[in-house]
Amino acid sequence: MPLSDKDVAHAARLARLALGDEERRLYRDQLERILGYIAKLNELDTAGVPPTSHVVPMANVWREDDPAPAFDTEKILSNAPERDGAYFKVPKVIE
Amino acid sequence: MSVTWTARNIADHVRAKKLSAQAVLQSFLERQEKWEPKIQSFLVRTRDQALVQARQIDERVTRGEPVGPLAGVPIAIKDNMCVQGLKTTCASKILESFVAPYDATVIRRLREADAVLVGKTNMDEFAMGSSTENSAFQTTRNPWNTDCIPGGSSGGSAAAVAARLAAAALGSDTGGSIRQPAACCGVVGLKPTYGLVSRYGLVAFASSLDQIGPFTWNVGDAALILQVIAGHDPLDSTSVDRPVPHYTNALTGSVKGLRIGLPDEYFVKGLDPEVERAVLESVRVFESLGATVQKISLPHTEYAVAVYYILAPSEASANLARYDGVRYGHRSGNAKNLLEQYELSRQEGFGSEVKRRIMLGTYALSAGYYDAYYLKAQKVRTLIQRDFDSAFKQVDVILTPTAPTPAFRLGEKSGDPLQMYLSDIFTISCNMAGLPGLSMPCGFSSAGLPIGLQLMGRPFEEETVLNAAHSYEQATSWVREPTLS
Numbered sequence: 005m006p007l008s009d010k011d012v013a014h015a016a017r018l019a020r021l022a023l024g025d026e027e028r029r030l031y032r033d034q035l036e037r038i039l040g041y042i043a044k045l046n047e048l049d050t051a052g053v054p055p056t057s058h059v060v061p062m063a064n065v066w067r068e069d070d071p072a073p074a075f076d077t078e079k080i081l082s083n084a085p086e087r088d089g090a091y092f093k094v095p096k097v098i099e
Numbered sequence: 100m101s102v103t104w105t106a107r108n109i110a111d112h113v114r115a116k117k118l119s120a121q122a123v124l125q126s127f128l129e130r131q132e133k134w135e136p137k138i139q140s141f142l143v144r145t146r147d148q149a150l151v152q153a154r155q156i157d158e159r160v161t162r163g164e165p166v167g168p169l170a171g172v173p174i175a176i177k178d179n180m181c182v183q184g185l186k187t188t189c190a191s192k193i194l195e196s197f198v199a200p201y202d203a204t205v206i207r208r209l210r211e212a213d214a215v216l217v218g219k220t221n222m223d224e225f226a227m228g229s230s231t232e233n234s235a236f237q238t239t240r241n242p243w244n245t246d247c248i249p250g251g252s253s254g255g256s257a258a259a260v261a262a263r264l265a266a267a268a269l270g271s272d273t274g275g276s277i278r279q280p281a282a283c284c285g286v287v288g289l290k291p292t293y294g295l296v297s298r299y300g301l302v303a304f305a306s307s308l309d310q311i312g313p314f315t316w317n318v319g320d321a322a323l324i325l326q327v328i329a330g331h332d333p334l335d336s337t338s339v340d341r342p343v344p345h346y347t348n349a350l351t352g353s354v355k356g357l358r359i360g361l362p363d364e365y366f367v368k369g370l371d372p373e374v375e376r377a378v379l380e381s382v383r384v385f386e387s388l389g390a391t392v393q394k395i396s397l398p399h400t401e402y403a404v405a406v407y408y409i410l411a412p413s414e415a416s417a418n419l420a421r422y423d424g425v426r427y428g429h430r431s432g433n434a435k436n437l438l439e440q441y442e443l444s445r446q447e448g449f450g451s452e453v454k455r456r457i458m459l460g461t462y463a464l465s466a467g468y469y470d471a472y473y474l475k476a477q478k479v480r481t482l483i484q485r486d487f488d489s490a491f492k493q494v495d496v497i498l499t500p501t502a503p504t505p506a507f508r509l510g511e512k513s514g515d516p517l518q519m520y521l522s523d524i525f526t527i528s529c530n531m532a533g534l535p536g537l538s539m540p541c542g543f544s545s546a547g548l549p550i551g552l553q554l555m556g557r558p559f560e561e562e563t564v565l566n567a568a569h570s571y572e573q574a575t576s577w578v579r580e581p582t583l584s
Binding site: 011012014015016018019020021022023027031034035037038039041042044045046048050053054055056057058059060062065067075079080082083084085086092094095096097099 | 196197198200201293294307333336337339399401402404405406408409416420423424425426427428429430434435436437438439440441442443445446449451454455457458459461462465472474475476477478479480481482484516517520531532533558
C-alpha cells in the first residue's frame with residue numbers, strides 16, 4: 005500500500021516527532037516496504053479468532069489500598085531538565 | 100581462580116572462605132582493563148562500588164555471617180534496568196543524563212543474593228535491534244571475531260560474558276534480544292516465561308512481550324541466577340503469583356523419555372547450512388541420551404515477524420510517549436512552546452531505528468488502520484499461540500536453531516531494516532506465546548563463529564528446558580573461551 009507524504013507527516017505529528025524532509029521521505033519508503041511485508045497477514049482468514057493482548061491468564065490484579073511511603077519529591081525532581089521549586093517547569097502553553 | 104570459573108564455582112568458593120570476593124573481582128577487573136577497550140561491552144563500569152560490595156561480602160564471610168547464593172559473583176546489567184544512583188540510558192541520547200532513583204526488582208534480588216554489580220552494558224537503543232549497532236554511544240564487538248556483531252539487542256551483556264569480563268549478566272528479551280546475542284557470542288541465554296521475572300525497573304519497550312533473563316557461561320549458572328530473580332513481585336502487576344520451583348535441583352542430567360519436537364518450519368530456505376548441520380547434530384546427541392525426537396509443525400511460524408513488527412512498535416510507540424523532555428531526559432533548547440518542546444526533544448533525542456518504530460507503531464494504531472494492523476496482528480498472535488499449544492500436546496520441548504546464521508559482519512545489515520528484522524525469525528514466536536526459551540552453543544562455523552540452538556518449553560516449565568540443556572551440555576564440549584587478541 006503506497007504511503008503519501010501526508011500520511012507520514014500525520015503520523016509524525018501524532019508521535020510528536022519533528023522529522024526533517026529527508027527523514028520523512030526515508031521513513032515513507034521504509035514503512036511502505038515494511039507494511040508491504042506485513043500485508044502477508046492478509047493471507048490468513050482470522051474471522052472468529054479472538055485477539056491476544058496478553059499471554060498470562062490473569063485479569064484484574066487487585067491489592068489492598070494501604071498507605072505507604074512514596075518517592076521523595078527531591079528524588080523525583082532530581083532528573084528534571086528545569087524546575088521551579090517542587091514543580092517541573094515547561095515553556096508557555098497558551099500564548 | 101580462573102576467569103572461566105562458573106558463577107556457581109565462584110560463589111561456592113567465596114562462601115567456603117577458599118577465595119575472597121575481592122580477589123575474584125580483581126581478576127575480572129584486570130581482564131576488563133585488558134580487553135574492554137577492544138570489545139566495548141560496557142557503557143559504564145562501577146569499579147569503586149563493586150570493590151566496596153566485594154569487601155563487605157568478605158567481611159561478612161569472615162565474621163561467619165551467612166552470604167547469598169551469588170556471593171562475590173561479578174555481574175553486568177543491561178543498561179535498560181534501573182540501578183539506583185547509576186545512569187540508565189537505554190543507549191539513547193534521550194536518557195543520556197538520566198540517573199535511576201531506585202533499584203529494579205531484579206537488581207534488589209541480585210544484591211540480596213550478594214552478587215557484585217560490575218557495570219551497565221551496551222545495547223541497541225531502547226532494545227530495538229539485533230546487532231547492538233543501534234546504540235547511540237558505541238559499537239560492541241563480538242569476542243569471537245571483532246569484525247562481527249555481538250547480536251542484539253543485549254549485545255553488551257552477551258559479549259561481556261563471552262569475553263569473561265563478567266561472570267554473568269542480565270539482559271532483556273522482547274523478540275530474541277537475549278537468545279540471539281547468546282547464540283552469536285557462544286554463551287547461554289535464557290528468556291524465562293512471560294510473568295516469571297518482575298519487570299519493575301526495566302525500561303518498557305513492548306509490555307506484552309518484554310522479559311528479563313540471564314546470560315551465563317553454562318546452563319547450571321542460568322538456573323542459579325533464575326532462582327534468584329524469579330518470583331512474584333507486587334510492584335509488577337504482570338508478574339505471576341505462583342511458587343518458584345527449585346531450578347538447580349531440576350538439573351538431573353537425564354533426558355530419558357523426553358519428547359523433543361523439531362518444527363519443519365524452522366528448517367527452511369535461508370537457514371545457513373553450517374547452522375543446520377550443527378543443530379541436527381545436536382538432535383543426534385539428544386537421541387543418544389535417550390530422548391525421542393519427532394517432527395512437528397508450527398504452521399504460522401512464517402507470520403511471526405509480521406505480527407511482531409505490528410505489535411512491538413505499537414506498544415513501543417505508547418511506552419515511549421513518556422519521553423517528552425518534561426520530567427527527565429533530553430530537553431531541546433530550541434523550543435518556543437510546549438508542542439515544539441515535545442517534538443524537538445524527541446526528534447533530537449531518539450535515534451533513527453527508534454523513530455522508525457515509533458512511526459510504524461503510531462501509523463498502525465492511528466484512526467482507520469487499527470483493525471487492519473493491530474487487531475489483525477493480535478488475532479494471528481492467537482494462531483501462533485495455538486500452534487504451540489497443540490505441539491506441546493505431543494512433545495515436551497521444541498528444538499530449533501536460535502538464528503538463521505552465525506554472527507554477521509558489522510554494517511552488513513544496518514542499512515536495511517527489513518533484513519535486520521528477519522534475523523529474529525526463529526526467536527520471535529516464543530515471545531508471542533510467552534514461552535521459556537533458551538539458547539546455548541552447539542558448534543562453530545568454519546569461520547570459527549559460535550552456533551546456537553534454541554530449546555523452548557511450556558509456560559513455566561523452565562525446569563524441563565534447563566534440564567534438557569544441561570544434559571546436552573554435559574554430553575558435549577561447546578562451552579569455550581574465545582581467543583582474544
